[in-house]
Amino acid sequence: MQFEIHGAIAYAYTGGRAFDPSLPAVVLIHGAQNDHSVWALQSRYLAHHGHAVLALDLPGHGRSSGPALPSVEAMAAWLIALLDAAGVNQAVLIGHSMGSLIALEAAHQAPARVTALAMLGTTYPMKVSDALLTTARENEPAAIDMVNMFSHAGAATFQPQNPHAPLAGVSTMGVARRLMQRMSARNPDQLFYTGFNACNAYANGETAARGLTCPVLFVFGAKDMMTPARSTKQLTSAVASSRTVMVDAGHALMVEQPDAVLDALIGFAKEVNK
Numbered sequence: 711m712q713f714e715i716h717g718a719i720a721y722a723y724t725g726g727r728a729f730d731p732s733l734p735a736v737v738l739i740h741g742a743q744n745d746h747s748v749w750a751l752q753s754r755y756l757a758h759h760g761h762a763v764l765a766l767d768l769p770g771h772g773r774s775s776g777p778a779l780p781s782v783e784a785m786a787a788w789l790i791a792l793l794d795a796a797g798v799n800q801a802v803l804i805g806h807s808m809g810s811l812i813a814l815e816a817a818h819q820a821p822a823r824v825t826a827l828a829m830l831g832t833t834y835p836m837k838v839s840d841a842l843l844t845t846a847r848e849n850e851p852a853a854i855d856m857v858n859m860f861s862h863a864g865a866a867t868f869q870p871q872n873p874h875a876p877l878a879g880v881s882t883m884g885v886a887r888r889l890m891q892r893m894s895a896r897n898p899d900q901l902f903y904t905g906f907n908a909c910n911a912y913a914n915g916e917t918a919a920r921g922l923t924c925p926v927l928f929v930f931g932a933k934d935m936m937t938p939a940r941s942t943k944q945l946t947s948a949v950a951s952s953r954t955v956m957v958d959a960g961h962a963l964m965v966e967q968p969d970a971v972l973d974a975l976i977g978f979a980k981e982v983n984k
Contacts (some may be wrong), residue, residue: 721773722764725757741807742905745772786815818918834915863960865931919948926952934960
């Protein structure tokens with residue numbers, strides 16, 4: 711589904727069902743150098759079980775045109791504009807990694823528009839090492855390889871018994887690496903660096919978290935090396951009331967443990983829509 715926002719094309723996948731804004735809306739927000747496809751299982755299930763789904767491509771990513779936006783605040787404002795364009799008054803926001811900060815900031819900018827917030831693979835501050843920032847700016851292919859290695863809990867082999875390659879014959883690391891490479895090919899203007907720098911510079915997270923009044927879910931990967939559980943205390947303690955689900959995965963938890971993540975989101979959606 712396409713929209714026009716600030717004169718540029720914005721794309722959102724609707725989960726294989728026609729988008730109906732009269733249904734409870736769920737917006738899924740990907741992380742840096744990704745697109746809507748990282749939510750493949752979750753978006754389709756929710757769309758076929760009573761939700762209006764928008765799994766979006768952020769500007770400069772996937773099928774959304776324009777340059778990548780340079781700050782979390784700008785991406786959150788863009789997200790609110792997308793809700794306007796889609797005719798959605800209120801929505802559950804579900805974000806992963808950089809997308810979780812965008813969802814958090816959107817809830818801060820427009821609290822009446824957000825009925826609930828789910829943050830996956832998140833932390834605050836979401837600092838990025840100087841070495842990785844420099845590599846992302848100067849050698850994006852190498853940065854992709856670095857992040858892809860750190861984002862997965864274990865070697866994603868082709869053996870079906872490997873819990874981190876849930877589909878027989880499919881390497882989750884290989885799929886993730888190819889997706890990031892495809893994002894670079896579609897937008898060669900330092901896409902990865904722009905996203906990482908936005909995460910690194912975002913300074914409003916604690917204020918935004920303390921202001922939350924909607925239901926909040928945290929989903930963490932027990933083996934996440936990018937946003938490890940020990941780094942999340944500042945964020946989780948700033949939220950007045952929340953629930954946490956831990957899954958046996960690394961940072962790429964939606965593809966390493968898709969069913970566990972889906973179960974967490976289904977339970978959360980049921981609580982919100984009671």
